[in-house]
Amino acid sequence: MSRLEEKTIKTEKIFSGKVISLQVEEVELPNGNISKREIIKHPGAVAILALTDENRIVMVEQYRKALERTIIEIPAGKLELNEDPEACAKRELEEETGYGCKEMEWLISFYTSPGFADEIVHLYIARGLEKKENALAPDEDEFVNLMELTLEEAEHYLKEQKIYDAKTAYAVQYLQLQKALNQ
Template identity: 50%
Template sequence: MNFVEKTIGKKSIYEGKIINLNLLKVKLPNGKESNREIVNHPGGVAILTYKDQDTLIMVEQFRKPFERMVLEIPAGKLEKGEDPETCGKRELEEETGYKSKNFNYLGKIITSPGFCDEIIYIYEARDLYKGRDDIGDEDEFINLKEIKIDRIKDMIKSGDIEDAKTVSSFMFI
């Protein structure tokens, strides 16, 4: 059975630098009407960054929504019209200082389909070489961590790593 909801109205609630919030009026499959609050996000890229066969480079950053440091794989937002692979290579160098001779697409995830249209494209970066010396944007403060892959899997299981894109990326290893 097809449960498509037809959009019959749209109201812009907020337009920001990164996200927009819209209130949609929809017609449900049973003929009734309902509202949907939808966050529009340009999407992003996340990179499994291999220092060597057994070790990943991860980033630790303060994340304001959670008021704490969060350990995650390097990632970043797509710019308007930007190709995901181009974004991934840019973010890899911005967040880690490395470039990659072997940069491959692995898959994608839908982060929060109940209210947001964000898609994150996942890549792997191998055969790293030094790019830029400074890391992070002017408003971004990053600690680089080199962690063995087996330890990361245990950290996910124990709850020490909770970031969804990081946890999801391990399905591709």
């Protein structure tokens, strides 16, 4: 055990739902004391920074019940059991936007809230977009408005807090960095 590691003594499963589960773990701290950790388990997700040939960012506006408001986001979705993240990214892009792509490249993976959740998001960039005639249908409980934004419009929506989630802010900042490096 490393000098920072917490040893799990007992795990109590509290809730198991469609997307997440919650457990409480009793842990032994590095100093020998005992504490509790509330942990959300999540299967992981993908997010797609999809760029049109005109360099517009494909986004969706979606109502988020946890926030009680709509926000503008890059397409994203939950990994199915044992699903390859790149395959999931292609599926989610098609389901949410009706687009397929010629090129899908992994950019980075990151944990969203490691203090209490194990959710990891795999961020991809998609280029060579093609509108699919018989695209996969969105999930039955998913309603989105499709948008195509310039980088400047996305930056404006960040300031207005219409883009307000980490994965989308990260994607916009990635494009800002690429633009700055190429000037």
